[in-house]
Amino acid sequence: MLMGIKSLKIVKKTMDTDGSWMKDAVRDSPKVYLLTGSRNNTVWEFASIRAFMEDSTKPGPRKLILTHSWQGTGQVIYKGFLFFHSQGTPNEIIKYNLQKRTVEDRMLLLGGAGRALAYPHSPSTYIDLADAEASFLLCGVLYVVYSSGGLGPHRITCVYDPLGTVIEENLPNVFFPRRSRSHSMIHYNPRDKQLYAWNDGNQIIYKLQTKRKQPLQ
Template structure:
């Protein structure tokens, strides 16, 4: 019994050391939305580099592709209707799903045709910088019921993460912290958040927020929140819902630099502004 308690204490210390960034915000509401661009594509993702002050915008169409459009800034992205204003980058490997992220100049994505291989791609050299296999049955089932994504990558104030379903259908989500320089697994958590009825998720200050679509009046709501540190009590959270959209979100990703959500819904590229407050300190 004493040995078990010692191991649990060491594990908790490891987690607190891992999530030691100076970030104490928790989500309190989605304040508003701005439709930045409208396209005809149901699935896709768009983003900025989550760790850079660069204004460049990246546009990835579809759930299986190898082309990235790079725009100088948000204005160029908004005003472009032919993609001629964007720089066309053809990757040497293709992605699947809509869970891509750009972090520290590299594009991270789920390699098409593999169950769990993550690619770290150098956009400047247009070469594969590194690759890894996610453990724990990753990629065997869709991460979210209302999605084409098997492995969803995310970035927050603590760095790079992966979210995927467990090996069984309608199972719970698994959250994995990844070291972006070496592509090593730093830690994994089995969360209580179900894949069933889910459409997307994102991380903010080390906390996982999962968006569900049950087909009711409040179509898109965050009804499962997982905090590895245990500092957030779900009973203290307000009703977290998104403005009504006609279909499920293809992707929702948080950008820790501008504190906004970048989303894709029914061919619309959307920015959601957030309301946050300080969470309780870790004792």
């Protein structure tokens, strides 16, 4: 479970206030994916984190034009598939094959998700597949990040563990290094055990301090 934020590294800076960037959450691949803006249909695929950081690295990124546009910054890449909220729909999720560039599946979330904002800090994101934006999942536990609007550091304000192995009252106060704006996205990559975040055009990696959850009594 999360015990603290050890360090912050700004990997890259783009001109876009909102967006998301990530690696595949499962596959052992060095590729990095960049999705700029909260409404778009272009994915940039970089061969490695170094290629992502250095614009002069050859070969350059691969440009993937999707057949559908996404909405928000809550995308996730899992086993080579990009999952995203289809733009202009209240609750349609698309499973997109990045290799074949085809839609593999689609589904409608029950209850009309997307008709109300999931997080008030980001009105562009209605459905958050990575539990990113203002919250993230780490080892099955949901952590919610509160932004003070530039008046202080961002911090974890709510923790939900469906198994009951993590009790919020027993957790330390977890603060993020101070940033001028709220995060456009935050999500945890279980392969490298780091948080990937987007803040005011900066693509950031947070290194974490964690410990094992105690088993249920």
